[in-house]
Amino acid sequence: MWKMLYFWKEFIRIMKKRNLIFGLIISLIFAVSCEEDDVCVGEGTPYLTVVFRNIQTQENSVDTLFVERLDQNLENPDTLYTWALTDSIKLPLGGLDESVSYFRIKKRASAIPDILTVHYNTKTSYVSKACGFRITYENLTYEATYNNIQSLLPGESNVLENESATNLYIYYNY
Amino acid sequence: MNQLRIFIFIIIINFSATLTAQQDSINLEAGTVLAEKADSLTSKKKAGNLFIGVDVFTPVLFAFTDKQGGQAMVSYRVYEKWNAVAEAGYEKNIYDELGWNVDVNGIYFKLGFNWFVSQDHEDPSNGFYAGARLAYAAYEQTVNQYPIRVSGNQIDSYGSFPSENVSAYWFEIVGGGRIRLLGNLYADVSVRPEIYLGSKKQEGLEPLVIPGYGKDIGPINFSLFWGLTYKLF
Numbered sequence: 001m002w003k004m005l006y007f008w009k010e011f012i013r014i015m016k017k018r019n020l021i022f023g024l025i026i027s028l029i030f031a032v033s034c035e036e037d038d039v040c041v042g043e044g045t046p047y048l049t050v051v052f053r054n055i056q057t058q059e060n061s062v063d064t065l066f067v068e069r070l071d072q073n074l075e076n077p078d079t080l081y082t083w084a085l086t087d088s089i090k091l092p093l094g095g096l097d098e099s100v101s102y103f104r105i106k107k108r109a110s111a112i113p114d115i116l117t118v119h120y121n122t123k124t125s126y127v128s129k130a131c132g133f134r135i136t137y138e139n140l141t142y143e144a145t146y147n148n149i150q151s152l153l154p155g156e157s158n159v160l161e162n163e164s165a166t167n168l169y170i171y172y173n174y
Numbered sequence: 175m176n177q178l179r180i181f182i183f184i185i186i187i188n189f190s191a192t193l194t195a196q197q198d199s200i201n202l203e204a205g206t207v208l209a210e211k212a213d214s215l216t217s218k219k220k221a222g223n224l225f226i227g228v229d230v231f232t233p234v235l236f237a238f239t240d241k242q243g244g245q246a247m248v249s250y251r252v253y254e255k256w257n258a259v260a261e262a263g264y265e266k267n268i269y270d271e272l273g274w275n276v277d278v279n280g281i282y283f284k285l286g287f288n289w290f291v292s293q294d295h296e297d298p299s300n301g302f303y304a305g306a307r308l309a310y311a312a313y314e315q316t317v318n319q320y321p322i323r324v325s326g327n328q329i330d331s332y333g334s335f336p337s338e339n340v341s342a343y344w345f346e347i348v349g350g351g352r353i354r355l356l357g358n359l360y361a362d363v364s365v366r367p368e369i370y371l372g373s374k375k376q377e378g379l380e381p382l383v384i385p386g387y388g389k390d391i392g393p394i395n396f397s398l399f400w401g402l403t404y405k406l407f
Contacts, residue, residue: 038272040327047325095330096322124322124333126378132273132321133333
């Protein structure tokens, strides 16, 4: 009888301690399984930020934009924006082995399109497991056909490392 | 009439229960005193048990994962519930996800202690324990392929780095148990939350797989030890 009672008391004592330890471990497992770091968010290769302005008022002008990316022969258009009512666009530049990108830009559906050419040098840098290495761009220079575009104004920096700054202003008559 | 009978019956039961309960508490006190005495006696008698063990779970994993290697451990009972533990192992592993392909192979050491939460009175080596380890891995890393991504996170091209000797260290919290199977042979199983502390990096890259620590390096990782241990003395 004594032994029996002692056994149960001891059993409960041990189980309490044991539950504490395993409870801790199980809650840790849950805490860890919620973690998700396989998705690259916000730190990858930046886009080129382009803002449209009216040359008369010198203010940003919102209009319907059509933007396509072209290959080196100015063929195989890859649509980036259609019927986009905005005053700023983000253009993806090329990969590590490229040094020039071409874009066909049209403001308003019936207008004659212009070709924007962007020259650059590429550089890689390590970001994270999910993002891998990203590309940053240096020595950015711009050219355009002036069908409807009135002028180009590069931003303060000719280096593209993040998307917070505007890299290029495009001036139109409207 | 019937209700009254039930009422009296309940009172009698309650009363007897209080009586027995009082008796129980006296018995328990006596029992505890006896057991504590027995406990302290056995504990003092058997200070110093040396265990050697091997990991038997990793070889099973060979068939299912890229992980290859082995681990051995030594555990010595220093004082009563405290055991000093040293572990060493070799691991070869591959990280092949998210555009990466990284090979590692190297050795690792873990030093620490186990504290027995509960022990058998007959055999203090039998029981559940909690513990901690400080671990260090010295290994060779080859980045066969790393992804270079353009805007929109599409992989544009791949690069690579040659082999380099790197190292990493981390902290482990251990919870587990050791149960006697037969004779001096024991089964030892433990779960270990691992907390990554730091590393000597190759080209500034965070490690993606570390021998002894595992893959998918976050701030916390998990590993299991399923081992057979043998009591030498």
